[in-house]
Amino acid sequence: MSWQTKIPPAAQAYLESNRLDEVECVIADLPGIARGKAVPAAKWENQAHFHLPNSIFFQTITGDWGEAAGPDGFLEPDMILKPDLATATPAPWADDGTLQVIHDAFDQKGRPVGCAPRNVLKRVCDLYAKEGWTPVVAPEMEFYLVGRNIDPAKPIEPMMGRTGRPAAGRQAYSMSAVDDYGPVIDDIYEFAEIQGIEIDGITQEGGAGQLEINLRHGDPVALADQVFYFKRLLREAALRHDCFATFMAKPIEGEPGSAMHVHHSVMDAKGQNIFTGKGGGETDAFFHFIGGLQEHMPSVIAVIAPYVNSYRRYVRDHAAPINLEWGRDNRTTGIRIPISDPSARRIENRLAGMDCNPYLCIAASLACGYLGMMNETRPDKRWRGDAYESEDDIPQGLYAALELFDEAKEMHQVLGEEFARVYSIVKRTEYEEFLHVISPWEREHLLLNV
Structure with a gap:
């Protein structure tokens, strides 16, 4: 024993x-x-x-x-x-x-x-360790509580709240909305406490039945483990109350998508944040990490947005970034610098969908920052104002994203050649499977009109 x-x-x-x-x-x-x-x-x-x-x-x-x-x-x-x-x-x-x-x-x-997702993340963390760096991450998980859906042909609907009405949309940060799912949230807290997972907070997001849970920052592999466990926890808590927890990037038409924002910082051998200099200012490493995200993120969109549904989330002016601009405390940019003390300076990647594999998402995001720091990549000028007015930087669909992924040989060296080979083949097979499905939109608009 x-x-x-x-x-x-x-x-x-x-x-x-x-x-x-x-x-x-x-x-x-x-x-x-x-x-x-x-x-x-x-x-x-x-x-x-x-x-x-x-x-x-x-x-x-x-x-x-x-x-x-x-x-x-x-x-x-x-x-x-x-x-x-x-x-x-x-x-x-x-x-x-x-x-x-x-x-x-x-x-x-x-x-x-090489293609095991946890091994991919460990590989990236080992590359940081060889430079004397320790990456630290904090994920934010968005998801929906929805009514039971046992017929895939029917649209997904919000869960029924304690008032007897479907969960209301456009009620971001509403405490009353959170109370509407009180019994489910009580079980989420209870399960998390028993499992030893520390929740940093639960808030109502903008969608009908959409919540966000933040986890405490820490080791990337340990945090990916927690997200992996948490998805199952949330599903089990929801089933106890006659609803589903879904992590689809865009489950409900007309409602915001669900993201997994990832906050990053990097510590040196002395436990000091390398994004902050001796005088409290921002370092070259800070800007190079941003530059790496801007330079390499398009090549891993296929990893952090892994399904055809993922790209329905990237809609202009609809609560998800469609760009690679960076800004300070600006939620319209794909790369956001939150307000923080110098010791807690961090960079938030807002592009990933909650439908991602947490190991692969965190590995891909850290890989972009790693290449930026190793290549001393300078970022574009800081974006000021509404970044939805900038150029679209996100591939318009999984097929285009896979084309960029296949061309990213430097990224393959970081994530692993075997992973890159297997991932591309599996995702292309999945895309071909999707092409065999005829959607309701096609039947509605093409059946009698073309």
Whole structure:
């Protein structure tokens, strides 16, 4: 039972009051879906690793497969998945005592699997470490609570609030709107506390049934783990109250999209923020990080906006940036510098959608900043005023975004050549699947008019 001394305090506290029945051994695939095995507790205690086929990283969001197996063909060899005990956390919605543990993927020679999303993020963090830097991130998660939707042909609708009316839109920061989902939020807080996840705040956003949850800043891998866990937590809390939590970038026509804004800072070996100089001013590293985001973000839009639906969020004058301008305390720019003390100086990337894989999103954003600092890339002049008046800098669709991703050889070296190869194949397969679907818009406007 020595493993129990190596798990976080929240998991230890859970086991003090719950008999452990099962351990869920999980790993995130390319979309960020939890794959893995549920193992009886007695077996878990004698298990150092388990196996899954490498084909889990070749699956599209629909469950189909991309031809990404490589020259040896689709043999589906087993990977070795090893637990990271620091990620152990309860599953408080389970009927019996259950822990979740995130695993890392290795091939049979002990090498990290290059297309595993958590390994991609670790690879980027290692590049920072080689320069004596430690990246720090803080994600902001937007999502919708919606009515149960069991018929894909029907539009998604806001959830029913305690008033008996559908959740109201255009009520950003309304405390009454937050109270409308009180029972769901109570379960979110309870689950998060049991799991040891520290919430920095919950606010009502501009959409009908749209909320934002902020997490405390910290290590990029640990924060990505929390977002990965939090998506499941939110879904389970919603299901208890006859509604769905959705992380689609644009779930409801006419309502704002849902983003995952990521705040970045970088510490040196002494724990000092390298974006701030001795006199409290902004450093070259600060501007180079911004320059890297501006230079390289178009090439990773396919990673931070990974679905055809993602691009419905990038609408001018509709609560999502469509540019790569940077500005101070300006929410119309894609890159925002929030108000902060010099020691907490940070850069906010506002472009990612909440439908992203958190490991890949954070890895891509940090990779852009890393290349900016390594290449000493200078940013454009600070934008003043409404940045919706600037040029559109976002690819208009997944296919165009993938074209830019495939051309970004320098970015591939940072994220990993194997990841870049597999990701492109899987996403192109997914796009081709989408082209087989005929939408209601096409039936309405083309059936009898063309």
